[in-house]
């Protein structure tokens with residue numbers, strides 16, 4: 054039992070403790086000023102390669118200098134420039150249709166012909182083979198589908214329909230949907246020796262008769278094939294050479310989904326396809342510095358610990374993956390959560406650790422062009438200023454400013470058996486409701502380091518309705534929790550800096566489900582909450598005016614079934630999306646407050 058004096062002392066100490074805690078909350082946030090600056094209108098949304106990106110980089114360099122960080126070994130500057138494809142546009146593709154005994158017709162407007170973004174540039178001519186939907190589904194036990202069966206397309210120009218058979222039953226749609234991505238179709242044509250691929254959108258499909266808009270697809274440059282999409286004018290000119298059949302009739306046959314309906318060579322017809330894709334090159338800048346080990350590094354196996362975050366965002370949302378509404382189009386996408394929050398967390402961690410003794414070098418890195426496909430971090434790990442084999446661990450921070458209900462998600466924990474325990478120990482003091490996810494194949498820079506074989510973690514507080522919209526602004530950030538996350542991660546970084554044996558790297562097998570992108574033509578207006586692991590698909594929100602909102606769905610609902618497909622996770626959901634048809638209501642079963650409900654959702658077309 055305590056004596057009264059000691060009890061009094063204890064009470065006083067306790068009171069003092071509380072008082073401390075109270076002043077502590079009034080203490081300046083370690084992250085707020087950084088977020089407010091980076092997300093300010095002056096930086097114009099920090100699009101990689103833009104003046105706003107350079108201003109942001111300048112700020113980060115100044116911060117590194119202020120803290121006393123050095124440029125990386127062998128580097129004169131903190132800025133690490135890299136060049137990348139900032140976009141592509143059609144610079145004059147044409148298709149010439151030449152029927153035997155008739156004058157040639159050339160189609161040359163952008164409404165008529167549009168190269169696919171990953172086409173090779175060049176001009177090729179050849180006889181024409183129509184290969185239906187151009188689908189090749191690897192045979193499995195109960196299904197196979199090969200549009201090229203019985204067709205010789207070597208040195209020919211292959212014409213295919215976009216999408217996949219419109220009238221096929223659910224099972225067939227399910228089997229072929231993921232192979233209907235134009236990338237797969239181009240690959241299938243090339244592997245069979247075709248010279249060129251021409252894609253037309255059939256009269257019975259969505260976007261009938263239109264060309265395929267050129268996507269911003271940086272990773273796919275150079276498919277080894279001349280590939281273009283063509284509109285209804287071109288399609289009609291081609292099918293005029295087909296005896297006795299209209300394009301619509303041909304498509305209708307294909308649309309049954311019967312794998313035995315074959316394509317055919319088009320007699321007496323030559324197509325000349327000229328593809329001209331102009332790719333715009335730009336320079337982006339990673340920013341990195343380091344704090345050298347201050348203690349004699351006896352016993353540490355790998356001398357580097359890396360913490361990082363991407364600092365680029367979408368600019369005004371004109372390229373890439375903006376989710377701005379029509380009214381918001383062209384506005385600055387502030388990217389306060391994505392990813393001024395992670396950038397600020399890294400700055401706060403670096404600040405906290407800069408003066409402390411350490412056995413390993415602490416590298417502090419800020420990536421650019423993440424939003425365009427992890428380009429900055431990819432460039433870094435493929436041409437690393439420091440060998441990746443010398444990196445003990447990488448910690449990534451992307452979207453850590455919107456914590457709610459004390460939740461914090463840590464991803465990529467499967468990359469080392471050491472992570473779960475280390476996180477649990479560090480969390481004793483921090484007290485988060487931690488959600489651990491093993492999968493390191495995340496849509497953020499942690500993927501680059503995982504690919505490079507570095508044990509990694511990614512911190513994340515979840516998607517929200519402002520994701521990739523101009524409304525992702527600084528005043529919506531939960532600074533109290535952002536500071537706590539930085540503090541929590543500071544503790545983990547400290548351990549890593551002094552740990553003798555670094556976390557052993559484990560390769561996690563990549564899930565193949567959900568790889569199909571055919572579902573992308575469907576718009577449901579749901580915003581999945583990727584951070585929370587529930588059975589089903591938890592909605593982090595719905596897009597205003599979208600099909601999900603119209604169906605009465607709202608944030609917090611858990612979709613467990615859609616179109617008769619049970620949904621256990623995000624992969625099931627993306628897979629089920631491929632089975633939906635635009636304009637055709639689908640039954641959705643969902644849980645709200647523990648109650649099972651049903652509604653009808655009518656998917657719209659994505660533009």
Ligand SMILES: [Zn+2]
Pocket residue numbers: 391424521
């Ligand atoms: Zn983003």
